[in-house]
Amino acid sequence: MFRLALAASLVSSGAALAEAPHVSTDILPVHSLASRVMAGVGSPDMLVDPGASPHGYALRPSQAAALQDSDAVIWVSDSLAPWLAAPLDTLAADAVRLELMDVAGATTHPYRAEAVFEGHDDPDDPDEQGHDEHAHDHSGLDPHGWLDPVNARVWLSEIAETLADIDPENADTYRANAEAGRAELAALIADVEARMAPLADQPFVVFHDAYQYFETRFGLNSAGAISLGDASQPSVARVAEILAIMVERGVVCVFSEPQFNPGLVATVAAGTDARTGVIDPIGRGLEPGAAFYPALIEQVANAFEACLSGT
Structure with a gap:
């Protein structure tokens, strides 16, 4: 279903690839979400090689060049990739920045240092969602938020709005792609919920x-x-x-x-x-x-x- 919808969006879009903003992402899951939003307009770059740990990484020259050319940089969080702060400041100081774990409405969980876990809070509890939009100290934050696909639905919309601000000419395409992606993920979430319930x-x-x-x-x-x-x-x-x-x-x-x-x-x-x-x-x-x-x-x-x- 996802591939069919994606193909339709590619065919229906009249935007030219050359008009696309330069977008850099950190890891594969974020690259994928940005790719979904940009379908028919362009493709984002990925800063961390597949298979490499995002916790500590040194950019290759081609990746540093891509970052320097970026109109927007999208990454999970400073706590996942603390090494990214310095190249962001030196190479992409003028780029629009979108730190996904900082997005309003994203569910966050504290880091668990203990060996044994006691149980889970309700992910739909308002106290578990979002945080002060001015608070950038993620000390104690578990950064693996992409493994909650409800977060991914929130992020698709935020990525679309970020790119629409940079590239108003393609704003309708970004928003339509995000909405299609959100619908696809809603169906996937329902399927996974049904499969996980007996377990x-x-x-x-x-x-x-x-x-x-x-x-x-x-x-x-x-x-x-x-x-x-x-x-x-x-x-x-x-x-x-x-x-x-x-x-x-x-x-x-x-x-x-x-x-x-x-x-x-x-x-x-x-x-x-x-x-x-x-x-x-x-x-x-x-x-x-x-x-x-x-x-x-x-x-x-x-x-x-x-x-x-x-x-």
Whole structure:
């Protein structure tokens, strides 16, 4: 459905590629959302190579040049890519900036440093949504907000309005693309909700805490995370906490990630009845472009469904 709607928007748009503003994005999911909004007008650049960690990155010369030419820069948050602040100031000082976790109406969650998780707040609780538009200190913010597709729907509209301000001639196209993308994601959300509902009582453990937004949105039961972050090794005490909670809660699945050695996950799962699965928060291996984002959410849902249900 997404691909058909995208093809229709490309055919119906009369805008020329040469008229497109220069837009830079940080990671694949953001690149995909910007691509959806820009369909028929142009294509955004991506600053972080697919497969690279967004937490620490050095721009290649071609990426630095793209950033310098940018009319707009769209990224998740300073807390996800703290290294981006300096090149933004030096190379793209005049570009319009859109930090997605700062967008009004976006759901945010605090960073969880503990090994064991207690439960989730309601993602539709007004206290969990948005924040002071002048507050740019994201200390303690979990930056993996793209894994809540409700956030992605909010961001599509904000990206469209940002680009409409820069490029009024193509404003109608940006807004129409965003609305089509929002409708597509609404259907995807409904489908994932139906698939995840039977799995709500199945506890699991993840390699690192990247999935809070997906878990909370779809009511899944995460018991804890083996590692504090994707670049750190867990302490012996933390692993012991995870092993204890696996027994206490009857964890049915332990998830690794494709870019990390699965040996630690296998060790944690050994001697228990827990299955092991693989899940990727950033969609390495998926084709970049407008269809990437819904494919990522589908892939994450598939991984949860397969391991939690044992199918």
